[in-house]
Amino acid sequence: MADLGQIESATIQTQVYQRLREGLFDGAFSPGQSLTIRNLAAGLGTSPMPVREALQRLVAERALVQLPNRTFQVTPFTTEMFRELTRVRMSVEGLAAGEAARRTRAEDVRMLQKLNKTMIRGIEKNDSDAIMKSNFRFHFALYELAQMPQLMDIINGLWLRASPYLMNAHRNLEDPQPFFRAGTLFHDRLIEACIANDHRIAARAMAGDIWYSARYFRRNMELVNTGTAKKTKTPKQSKSRKD
Numbered sequence: 001m002a003d004l005g006q007i008e009s010a011t012i013q014t015q016v017y018q019r020l021r022e023g024l025f026d027g028a029f030s031p032g033q034s035l036t037i038r039n040l041a042a043g044l045g046t047s048p049m050p051v052r053e054a055l056q057r058l059v060a061e062r063a064l065v066q067l068p069n070r071t072f073q074v075t076p077f078t079t080e081m082f083r084e085l086t087r088v089r090m091s092v093e094g095l096a097a098g099e100a101a102r103r104t105r106a107e108d109v110r111m112l113q114k115l116n117k118t119m120i121r122g123i124e125k126n127d128s129d130a131i132m133k134s135n136f137r138f139h140f141a142l143y144e145l146a147q148m149p150q151l152m153d154i155i156n157g158l159w160l161r162a163s164p165y166l167m168n169a170h171r172n173l174e175d176p177q178p179f180f181r182a183g184t185l186f187h188d189r190l191i192e193a194c195i196a197n198d199h200r201i202a203a204r205a206m207a208g209d210i211w212y213s214a215r216y217f218r219r220n221m222e223l224v225n226t227g228t229a230k231k232t233k234t235p236k237q238s239k240s241r242k243d
Contacts, residue, residue, distance in 0.1 A: 012046055017054040019044060024063055024074070024160055025136070027167025032076040035064070063160045074164050079218070082165060086214040089158050090207040093143070096155060097190060097206035098199035100145035108145055109195055115141060116187040123180045131180050132170065138187055142194075169217040179216050183209065 020040070023029055041051045055072045058064045064072045075081075115138040122130035143155055173179060186209035193202035 013050040013053055016044060016046060016050045017057055020054050020058060021063075021160060024058070025163045027132075027164060027171070029074045029164055030168050031074055031164050033074045034067075035072045035074070037070075037072075058160075061157055061160060063164075075161065077165050082162075082214065082218070085158065085162055086210060089162065090210045092151065092154055092158065093139075093210060094203035094207040096143040096146045096148065096151055097193075098203035099148060099151075100142050101190075101194045101197055101199045101202035103145055103147060104194035104197060109191060111141060112138065112187070112191050112194065116184055116191065119180070119187070120184055123177065123184070126177075128170065128176065132167065135180075135183060142190065145194075166213065166217060173216075179213075182212055182216075186212065 029035065035055065037048045037051050037055065040055075041048045044051065055064060056066070059066050059072065063075060065075055066072055115134055119131055119134035119138065122128075122134055140155075143152060146152075170176060170179075186205055189205035190202055190209070193199075193205055
């Protein structure tokens, strides 16, 4: 069981929910993993009630499923489900990237460049946790620029469902460097689109980033399941990158 840290404040229900959400985002829970109210309550230092309510809320958000024996489970991986989730993310997050590009200012570009450089430094240090955190910050900083709060709610829900699968895949990659570097190249394209305020290019670049990541994930699952691997073509480096 992951060590989630005990909760001290009085707003127990909200904090339990947020802590479990963070665990899903960070990959503390794996696809198909069973979760019991008793174990989670013990780990968080709370009574069972707020844990039960938080888990039921996550079931409603389709991040978890409830089993007949009163336990809960991180939604198991299926190829069909992941394919659908990927297509929805490409559409929704592509829309957010396009709307962000319309509104991007010079200071926003500098922020995105800084975040992408942080991800590159994480790659150079082979620090997977830093890489994933900087990737998350880049994406959500970009989406926030769209100034569409309802769209942000949808994206948060999509990432909540996708993160356990993606984080699990990233940790099992035999050679993660090409995968992570490809992500920074897609980020370069997004930054260029923001500089040009070109919503079409931004939407395509974001869809490409998500598609590439999902394809790499599926190939990794093939490797795990069959012992064979197929190469995924890496995007070309942007001409305008200034490292």
